[in-house]
Amino acid sequence: MENFDYHRPAKLADAEKIIAKQKEGVLMSGGMTLLPTMKQGLAAPSDVVDLSGLGNVGIKVMKTKVTIKAGTTHAEVAKSGDLKKAIPALAVLAGEIGDPHVRHKGTLGGSIANNDPAADYPAALMALDATIITNKRAIAADKFFKGLFETSLRRGEIVTAVDFPIPEKAGYAKFANPASRYAIVGVFVANHGKAVRVGVTGAGPGVFRQKAMERVLAKDFSADAVAGIATKVDDLNEDMHASAEYRAHLVGVMAKRALKAAK
Amino acid sequence: MPIVTMNVNGKDVSGDVEGRTLLVEFLRENLSLTGTHVGCDTSQCGACVVHVDGKAVKSCSTLALSAEGAKVTTIEGVARNGELHPMQAAFKANHGLQCGFCTPGMVMAGLDIVKRRGKKLKEETIRAELEGNICRCTGYHNIVKSIQDGASKM
Incomplete structure (x- = not known):
């Protein structure tokens, strides 16, 4: 793996500032895809901005929707009692991603920003008509996913949460x-x-x-x-x-x- | 060079690392804790599993710097007062290893399973939970037995 400068900001505003300054920088959440990719030499960023220090974690179930913050791990989504009542299929999906160790680190935000064509979450976001919330705007799932590893995220744009309407x-x-x-x-x-x-x-x-x-x-x-x-x-x-x-x-x-x- | 500080097996440690230094490299090379193994280096085999802040993670897919301030437990931190932990003893008693390369990861995964799923474990639960740990010798049968036995004695 090529070397890089590592940053772990505690605030979203700091993450925005750092990533804006680094032309060859990347955002990292759990790193479960990014780090193996870098180890294989398929990516060699100058800077890695680790979002795990933001503490942007949590699941909130409301009357008609569920909001999951971007830094919430697959393990946390899988075991959430509130989510199991509101959208049980989403908890099931999270519990089937990778393996237990990967689920302890991998996050919702990281998975969708990476948009691997074989990742699980994108299917849920499309079917549930979810809205992706970033530091700049709200994007409908239909407009967010753009094919192989591509999304409508702009440079430096950071996914902060996803809103899922609760289906029947x-x-x-x-x-x-x-x-x-x-x-x-x-x-x-x-x-x-x-x-x-x-x-x-x-x-x-x-x-x-x-x-x-x-x-x-x-x-x-x-x-x-x-x-x-x-x-x-x-x-x-x-x-x-x-x-x-x-x-x-x-x-x-x-x-x-x-x-x-x-x- | 950045300095990372963390608590490993109850001891505060720190060392010079690079941005790219993996947690497993820091453990093995800086701290000489070579019980944590690197098997596949592609994040699949689980020989490198350690606990970070109480959760099992793959230390070959974790940056050392991201563990700043964390509480890390490796296989070396499991035994107490020179006595094997019940989970380690169970691997010995049940012939849960042949070459032993995957064993540190299996034991750390086993302890994590007990933490999340309790001490009374069904065979199918253990098999599903071992998704992220690969053994190329045993065919898993005795590993599953070991974890079941170890869990019941914790």
Whole structure:
């Protein structure tokens, strides 16, 4: 790993100042993706601004929405009693990310800012119609995720929290890579009453909504309803673990499992 | 060069590090605590697991400087008064190791499982909780037995 200057500001304003000054600087939250990437030599920033000193941690359940601060770890999201009542599928999802040691460090903000095409959270944010709050503005999930490792975040913009509307029912199912636990395909379904949203991760170059499923589920929110609803193979990922056709098939299987698990 | 200060196994320690120095490097090279191992170096194997402020983390994916002021426990800090910790003794009694390379991480993970899930552990719970610890000798069977046994004796 190349050397860098390390900063651990205690205040958001200080983090903003430091990152603004460093052209080749990066923000780090849990570091669970960034540090392995740097160790492999795939990133060599001049400065690392560690956001873990901000103490921006917490889950607040309100009447119609849940706000999770960006520095909240996957372990904290997974074990939150309040969240398990409000959006149980989100707690389940967080408890299936990586492994226990990774979940002690990895955070919601870090995961979505990195936008790995096989990360779990993006599927939940899309399906739950979440709003990403940064130090500058609020961004709808539909506008936030831009494909492979890209988001609409601007340079120096820092994710501070995510607002999740509480759905009537939601479920998540993933077919995990047995080594990395990343999703080969993960599907998050959410019934918002008036509308149903289906977020798919792992299958394509970035998270996407399966709108053909959303249409049929709006009338009948059940596993049977999505039987025979195909996912277009053209844009899907293909690698040593799964072909594009297999991933397309898995979207259907995971959607059914997510619907069966929905609470 | 930045200086990092932390408490390791009950002792206040400090040392010169670089920004890029990993916690596992600080433990092994600055403090000569070589019980914490580097297995894969890609954050998957868990041989480097230590407890930072009471939580199991991979010390190969943690910057030494980010542990400033933290309370760190390594495998060397587990035994008391020259006696193996019940979790360590259980690995010995149940043949929970062959080459022993993954064992420090397994013991530290086992202690973390007990902390979060209690002393009465089901086999399936332990197997799921060991997701982040890889052993290439034992096939896990005796490791699971060791953790179950060790937990019950804590």
